[in-house]
Amino acid sequence: MTDFELHTIESALETSKPQLEHSQQVYGFVPNLHAEMAESPALLEAYRTIGNIFDTKTQLNATERQIIAMTNNRLNGCEYCMAAHTSIMQSLKVPADVIESLRNGTPIADPKLEALRVFAEKVNLQRGWLEDGDIEALLSAGYGQETVLEVIVGTAFKVLSNYTNHVAETPLDDAFAKNEWHANAATS
Template sequence: MTDFNVHTVESAPADSQPQLEGSKKAYGFVPNLHAVMAESPALLEAYKTVADIFDSKTNLSTTERQIIAMTNNRLNGCTYCMAAHTSIMQAGQVPEDVITALRNGTPIADPKLEALRVFAEKVNKKRGWLDDGDIDELLAAGYTKQTVFDVIVGTAYKVLSNYTNHIAQTPLDDGFAANEWSADG
């Protein structure tokens, strides 16, 4: 197996160092995901840029964005991101029943949020090859055509991190350990 570096600000390639400094300032530490991504300045910048766009340019709430992220994390089997995003949701005061449903892949009680979860799941599983009915169900729940495309942004954001974690086997940060997740339950 190939070992990948978990960089510090000092050991990272020069073009990744400012990005890692930004992570440290934002989180109080450099998350291992960012430290691994630092090997490729392009990957780290792409990930952070898409994450920022997803958080600031969509019209989705924190809960809605996390539904998209966690649905992809679970379907892609990303143990690192499941734990990290559980911690993010707890800090963002996402309702506990939503967190539990997302971790377990079970329906969310709120029908509108459940429609978003189902749609995000279909985008992932069908690789974007949706039927008109899939889109109609999301629109009928009160979402917009913009939401259809914002789900794609969230899916792309999670592909960057999920695939990185699969390849590098990114070690879980101590701060996320309480929310460790396994596909086996």
């Protein structure tokens, strides 16, 4: 396997340094994912930009965004992102039963949130080739057509991080270690 450098602010390309400095300010450290992405300023900027759009320009609340992210993380087998997003959800006070369902790939008790989880799963597994019934199930749960398209934004966001972690074999940060997750532990 090719070794990818875990860049520091000092070792990163000049065009990646501002992005890593921002990560340091936001998180108090440079997450290893960002340190890996710093090898490609375009990737790091794309990841940060789409993440910001997903967080600030969609009508989804924090729990709904995390449902989309975690569903993709689990289906893509991204151990790094499962641990990191579990920590993020805990800091956002997402209910523990929702977090556990997302980590295990089991139904969420709240029917509306479960409809979103199932829809995000179908978008991932079917690569966007949805049937009318898939969309109707989401709409019947109380979401709108905007949500259908915003799930695609969240899916694209996670492809960037999940695939980077697979290619670079990103080591888990100490900050996320308590929420370590293994792909073979998922129930589906």
